[in-house]
Amino acid sequence: MSDLLREQLIATALEMNSSGINQGTSGNLSVRHDGGMLITPSGVPYEHLDSGDIVWVNCSDGSWKNKRKPSSEWRIHRDVHLAREDARAILHAHPVHATALACLQREIPAFHYMVAVAGGRNIRCAPYATFGSQALSDNALAALDGRTACLMANHGLLCLAKDLSAALALAVEVETLAQTYLQCLSAGEPVILDDEEMDRVLEKFKTYGQ
Ligand SMILES: [Zn+2]
Numbered sequence: 001m002s003d004l005l006r007e008q009l010i011a012t013a014l015e016m017n018s019s020g021i022n023q024g025t026s027g028n029l030s031v032r033h034d035g036g037m038l039i040t041p042s043g044v045p046y047e048h049l050d051s052g053d054i055v056w057v058n059c060s061d062g063s064w065k066n067k068r069k070p071s072s073e074w075r076i077h078r079d080v081h082l083a084r085e086d087a088r089a090i091l092h093a094h095p096v097h098a099t100a101l102a103c104l105q106r107e108i109p110a111f112h113y114m115v116a117v118a119g120g121r122n123i124r125c126a127p128y129a130t131f132g133s134q135a136l137s138d139n140a141l142a143a144l145d146g147r148t149a150c151l152m153a154n155h156g157l158l159c160l161a162k163d164l165s166a167a168l169a170l171a172v173e174v175e176t177l178a179q180t181y182l183q184c185l186s187a188g189e190p191v192i193l194d195d196e197e198m199d200r201v202l203e204k205f206k207t208y209g210q
Contacts, residue, residue, distance in 0.1 A: 002033060002034070002038070002056075003051060005031055005033055005038055006038060006051035006054040007051060008031070008164055009029060009030075009031055009038055009040065009054055009164060010046070010049045010050075010051065010054070012029060012089075012091075012164040012165065012167070012168055013027070013029050013040055013046040013049065014046050014047065015168055016029065016046070016091070016093060016168060016171070017046055017047070019168065019172055020095065020096075020175075021091075021093045021095045021168070021171050021172060021175060022046070022093045022094075022095070023094065024045070025042075025043050025044065025045055026093065026094045026156070027040075027091070027092060027093035027094065028040045028071035028072075028073050028074075028077070028091075028092050028093075029089070029090070029091050029092075029164070029167070030071075030074075030077040030081070030089065030090045031088065031089045031090075031163075031164055032081055032087070032088050032089070033056065034056070035058070035059065035060070036056055036057050036058045036059045036060075037056070037057055037059060037077055037078065037081050037090075038054050038055070038056055039054070039055050039056075039057055039070045039071055039074055039077055040053075040054065040055075040070075040071050041053050041054070041055050041066070041068035041069060041070060041071065042068070042069045042070060042071050042072050043069075044068065052066075052067070053066075053067075053068050055068055055069070055070040055071075055074075057070050057074055057077075057078060059078050059081055059082055062074070062075075062078060071092075072131060072132040073092055073131065073132060073136075075132065075133075075134060075136075075137045076090075076092065076136065076137045076140050076141075076158065077090045077092075078137075079137045079138075079141055080137075080140070080141060080144065080158075080160055083141055084144070084160060086148070086160065086162065087160035087161075088161065088162050088163055089160065089161050089162070089163050089164045089166065089167040090158070090159070090160045090167065091158070091159045091160075091161075091167040091168060091170075091171050092156060092157065092158050092159075093156055093157055093171065094155070094156035094157070095156070095157055095171070095175040095178075096175075097175055097178035097179035097181075097182055098151055098156065098157040098174055098175050098178040099151075099155070099156045099157065100178070100182060101125070101151055101178050101181065101182065102125055102151040102152055102153055102154060102155055102156060102157070103153075103154050105125055105127075105128070105153045105154070106125060106151075107122050107123060107124045107125045107151065108122060108123040108151070108174070108177055108178060108181055109122050109192050110122060110192050110193040110194075110197075110198045111180075111181055111184060111190040111191070111192055111193070112177060112180060112181075112190075112193075113193060113197075113198070113201045114173065114177060115177060115198070116198060116201045116202045116205050117149075117170065117173050117174070117177075117205070118147050118148050118149035118150075118159075118170070118174060119146060119147045119148045119149075119202075120146050120147045120202070121195060121198040121199075121202070123147065123149055123150060123151065123174060123177070124143040124144075124147065124150050124151070125143065125150065125151040125152070125153055126139040126140045126142065126143035126150050126151065126152045126153060126158075127139045127153055128152075128153035128154050128155070131155065136152065136155075139152070140152055140158050144158070144160065148160050148161060148170060149170055149171075149174045151178075157171060157174060157175065157178075159171045159174065
């Protein structure tokens with residue numbers, strides 16, 4: 001099971017590159033496993049990963065045993081895995097459009113009904129804190145309240161989902177929304193759907209595609 005999960009983790013990490021969600025070694029990806037999580041290592045390009053490079057981190061005390069160090073953002077992954085039962089897989093990356101909005105410290109409002117894909121009426125932008133810090137993890141966790149995705153100010157994107165492929169699909173969706181929103185902002189101010197309509201969409205999403 002562990003080996004299969006490690007292979008799935010690497011396959012999904014490679015898809016982060018091919019789908020344009022990740023560049024270089026800035027992204028990271030984890031999946032819940034055996035009282036802890038399997039996470040991509042710090043600073044190893046995904047095309048060079050093999051299953052021995054994937055680090056198992058004990059979520060209770062943050063310890064690990066591996067020749068590699070876990071991603072520098074392991075705290076966010078650990079804290080979200082601990083706080084959110086619905087987080088089986090967590091993806092973080094710096095995709096260009098989501099990150100551009102994050103650098104403007106702007107949330108993604110209900111300019112398009114698909115914003116509901118992240119579970120709420122908007123996709124928040126967590127306040128800035130230094131990468132790898134506990135403060136960043138705390139800010140991200142708060143911005144994820146009632147949501148499965150958030151932006152992180154002057155940094156990037158964070159998504160959680162029931163499995164690795166769903167986390168990647170969500171990241172692609174949010175990045176597309178960010179791109180479309182930026183396109184709107186370059187031409188004017190998009191019309192924002194009201195709360196009543198977004199609540200209707202959120203209700204429909206509960207049964208959509210199942
Ligand atoms: Zn990052």
